[in-house]
Every structure is written in structure tokens, then in C-alpha cells.
Amino acid sequence: MTLPRPHRHDLLIAVAGFAVGLLLWSFGLYTTGDRVFDQQWAALVPLTVMAAMEALRRTLPQTALSVGTVAIVADQFTNGNLATVLMFTDVVYAAVVYGSASSARRVPYSTGLITVGVTVGFLVWWQNAIALLVGVITGMISFLPALTGAIVRNHREAADAARLRAEQTALLAEMDRAQAVVAERARMARELHDMVANHLSAIAIHSTAALSLDEPATTRRALTVIRENSVAGLAEMRRLIGLLRDSGGDAEPGAVPSLDALDGLLARARTNGSSGGLEFVLEDTRPADGAALPAPVELAAYRIVQESLTNAVKHASPGTVTVRVGRGDGVLTVAVDSPCGKRPGPSAPGTGSGLVGMRERTELLGGEFRAAASGAVWQVRAVLPAEEKAGNA
Numbered sequence: 001m002t003l004p005r006p007h008r009h010d011l012l013i014a015v016a017g018f019a020v021g022l023l024l025w026s027f028g029l030y031t032t033g034d035r036v037f038d039q040q041w042a043a044l045v046p047l048t049v050m051a052a053m054e055a056l057r058r059t060l061p062q063t064a065l066s067v068g069t070v071a072i073v074a075d076q077f078t079n080g081n082l083a084t085v086l087m088f089t090d091v092v093y094a095a096v097v098y099g100s101a102s103s104a105r106r107v108p109y110s111t112g113l114i115t116v117g118v119t120v121g122f123l124v125w126w127q128n129a130i131a132l133l134v135g136v137i138t139g140m141i142s143f144l145p146a147l148t149g150a151i152v153r154n155h156r157e158a159a160d161a162a163r164l165r166a167e168q169t170a171l172l173a174e175m176d177r178a179q180a181v182v183a184e185r186a187r188m189a190r191e192l193h194d195m196v197a198n199h200l201s202a203i204a205i206h207s208t209a210a211l212s213l214d215e216p217a218t219t220r221r222a223l224t225v226i227r228e229n230s231v232a233g234l235a236e237m238r239r240l241i242g243l244l245r246d247s248g249g250d251a252e253p254g255a256v257p258s259l260d261a262l263d264g265l266l267a268r269a270r271t272n273g274s275s276g277g278l279e280f281v282l283e284d285t286r287p288a289d290g291a292a293l294p295a296p297v298e299l300a301a302y303r304i305v306q307e308s309l310t311n312a313v314k315h316a317s318p319g320t321v322t323v324r325v326g327r328g329d330g331v332l333t334v335a336v337d338s339p340c341g342k343r344p345g346p347s348a349p350g351t352g353s354g355l356v357g358m359r360e361r362t363e364l365l366g367g368e369f370r371a372a373a374s375g376a377v378w379q380v381r382a383v384l385p386a387e388e389k390a391g392n393a
Helices: 006-024 042-057 061-075 081-098 103-128 130-212 216-245 259-276 294-314 353-366
Strands: 278-284 319-329 333-337 368-374 377-385
Touching: 006 042, 006 081, 006 216, 042 061, 042 081, 061 081, 061 103, 081 103, 081 130, 103 130, 130 216, 130 353, 216 259, 259 278, 259 294, 259 333, 278 294, 294 333, 294 353, 294 377, 353 368, 353 377
Parallel strands: 278 319
Antiparallel strands: 319 333, 333 377, 368 377
């Protein structure tokens, strides 16, 4: 069995205690006289053993206390040394501070019972006040160090618990910050896609038409649409970049798109989708005197219609695209039906990001979203809460 390496501070305490005890012994300064072993060298044995236990006070606290107890009892049968007694009090203190949790609870109770037992025993034996003095001394060298160690240990454990709670709180705060960054990045990605995809899709479709058809009139119309969409797309990009760069709170907030702008949205869709044989119809059955919708719901519904029209311009076959908006029973319903099938003219490639963005917007508000083909019709359905419980889109 290999003993653990003592802590350097414990070694210093052991060497200092042994040196002080040796100095007291050399001057003949004993704690008492007329003992069983009154030879001078006898007091050095408990002193040496106690100094060795001081070196193990941190690495083997239970062993140090057990052997130290035997040494302090043996010291009572010699002339005694004050350094032995003082080192024993430190061993008791260390057993509570550095020992196991069970021993830290057991040692103060044990030393307290020993103090009471010694006091009562000597009172019965001697029947004088000296017995009380012996009891006080016993408590000072056993119970008092144990009680001090218990108080110190409780403070250390409380400090460790507080530090752990602080670290956990910091970790949770960092996790919340990371989640907020991810959510903000997703929101920015949705906004950027919804604002720019419509214009870029129109540019792609009409540029393809201009390249594939050698007709001056068609080319001129396509270039006109391309220019309008590029200018509008650049304006939207500048607005978004301006919002991202603005770190102050003095600038006035930009206008948030709402359902009141659906007519303009369909007008742009008619312009962009005319070459593909598309017609667009709006059926708005919302009550005119209804309460205002929360801004996140207005924005989400507008973006869902916008993305649905963009997908229709990119992928729908010739026919009528119908947009229906209604409100009732505390919800706002958005439905977009577009013909699906073989497209005769040019089309733009898709990545599915638009459907993902529409679904995310709806689910963030606690609504329901569905997009699927039903026969020859591609159906987009979104049900959004029309109350203030809605969160940010």
C-alpha cells in the first residue's frame, strides 16, 4: 500500500509543530508532572506521532484523527507537551473540513458526547470543581475544533453551491443567447428570401423569355419587367441592410407590410406572370369593421401570400391563381390555389426554401400550415391566430 503524497502546507505545519514541541521539551516545559512514564524521552513519542499525523491531515484525515486520538491519550501518561495538544486540535479540525461528509457530521457529535462524558465522569469521581475544568479543557481540544471545522465546511459548501449556480446561470444565459442568435438569423433569412425571391424569380423568367424569343416587342416588355423588378429588389435590399446596420434607436422604424397591400402585391404578380398565361384573383372576405390584427400576424400572412404568388409565377401552369383571405372564430385563414401541370414557357428553379419559410412563420405564431397538390391544383393553406397571443414572426 502506497501512502498518498502529503500536501506541502501540511508538511510545513508538521515540521513547525514538531520543532516547537522539541524546543519546549528541551527547556523542560511540560504540561504536567508525576505521570506513569516520567522519563523525559517519553513525551517525545506522542509528539513525533502527532507531527506525523499532521502531515496526513489533508490526504488521510480519518487515519490522522484515529492515530492522533491514541497519541493524545498516550500523552496523558507522560509529562506531556503543549505542542502535541495544539497539533491534535488541528487534526480534529482537519478531519471535519477535509474528511468525508459522514465523518464531518459524526465527529462534532462524537467529540461533544466525549466532552460531556468526561465532565460527568470526573464529577462523579472527584466531586469537586476541578472536574468542570477538566471538562472545559477536553471540550476546547476536541469539541471546539470540530465545531469550527463544521462551520468552515458549511461555508465552503455554500460557496461552492453558489458558484455552481452562477456557472449554470451563465451557461443558460449563453444557451439563450445562442438560441436567440439562431432565431434571429432564421428570421433574417426568411425576410431576405421573401423580399428578394419574388423579384429575382421574375427577372430569371423574363430574361429567359427574352433570350429564347427573337421578337423585339417581347424582348422590350421582358427588359421592362426585369428593370422594374431589379430596381424594386435593390430598394428592398437597401432597406433591409439599412435596418441591420442601424444600431441606434433614433431612426424611425420602416413600414411593415400588411394585408392592406395585397392589391399591389397581386398587381406585381400580374405583371410578372403575364408571359406565363397566369391571371390572379383576390377574394378578401374579412369584415370591414373587424379589430386590427397583431402586426406579426399581418406580416406573416402578407409574406405567405407573397411567397405563394412567387411560386405560382415560377412554377404554375397557365390559368387562374386565386388568393382567399378570411377571418372568423379568432383565426385568420390564408388560401392560395394555383394550377399545376406542365408549364409551356420558361420557369425558374426552386429550392424549397419558400415553403420552409412559410411553415416556420406559421408555426412560430402557433398556427397550422399545409401545402400540397390536389389534382391539378396546388393548394397553400395557413391558419393563423388573430389574437394578441401571437409571437414574433
